[in-house]
Amino acid sequence: xxxxxxxxxxxxxxxxxxxxxxxxxxxxxxxxxxxxxxxxxxxxxxxxxxxxxxxxxxxxxxxxxxxxxxxxxxxxxxxxxxxxxxxxxxxxxxxxxxxxxxxxxxxxxxxxxxxxxxxxxxxxxxxxxxxxxxxxxxxxxxxxxxxxxxxxxxxxxxxxxx
Numbered sequence: 001x002x003x004x005x006x007x008x009x010x011x012x013x014x015x016x017x018x019x020x021x022x023x024x025x026x027x028x029x030x031x032x033x034x035x036x037x038x039x040x041x042x043x044x045x046x047x048x049x050x051x052x053x054x055x056x057x058x059x060x061x062x063x064x065x066x067x068x069x070x071x072x073x074x075x076x077x078x079x080x081x082x083x084x085x086x087x088x089x090x091x092x093x094x095x096x097x098x099x100x101x102x103x104x105x106x107x108x109x110x111x112x113x114x115x116x117x118x119x120x121x122x123x124x125x126x127x128x129x130x131x132x133x134x135x136x137x138x139x140x141x142x143x144x145x146x147x148x149x150x151x152x153x154x155x156x157x158x159x160x161x162x
Contacts, residue, residue, distance in 0.1 A: 026157070027158070029155045030152055039122070041087075042087040047084065049076070075116075091124070094120045095117060095149065112149070118143055119135075120133055120134060121139070121140070137151070
C-alpha cells in the first residue's frame with residue numbers, strides 16, 4: 001500500500017503546472033476501497049458479470065468452482081425485469097465488492113450496503129472497448145439508489161484553495 005505524500009513531495013514529483021491545474025479545477029477525491037472489482041452489464045434479457053479486470057464474463061464453470069462472486073451475482077439476478085431494463089446495454093456498472101470487514105489491508109467497522117459500492121460506469125462500443133468512463137458522484141449515487149447499494153466513497157469534491 002502506498003504511503004501518503006506531502007504537498008511538497010507532490011510538487012517536487014509532478015511540478016508546478018500539475019499543482020496549478022489541481023488548484024484551478026473542480027476535483028473529486030474518493031476513498032480507495034479495499035475490495036474486489038465486480039462489474040455487471042445487461043445484454044438483452046441476460047446479465048453478464050465480470051470479475052476484476054477480466055474482459056470475459058464469469059461463466060457457469062467459474063461460478064461453480066469459485067463461489068466468491070455468488071452473492072453479488074445472485075443479488076443482481078434477483079432484480080425485477082423493470083430494474084434490469086433500466087440498465088443501458090452498452091453500460092458496464094462497476095463496483096467494489098466487500099464481503100468481509102477485513103478484506104486484505106484495511107479493517108472496516110461496517111460492510112457496505114449489500115456488500116457493494118458503485119465506483120464507476122464504463123460505456124462500451126460494439127466491440128467491447130471502453131469509450132467513456134462515468135465517475136460523476138451524482139450519477140453514481142442515483143444508480144446506487146436504483147440498485148440499493150452504497151454510493152461512491154467521496155471524501156472531498158470542489159475546488160481546492162491555496
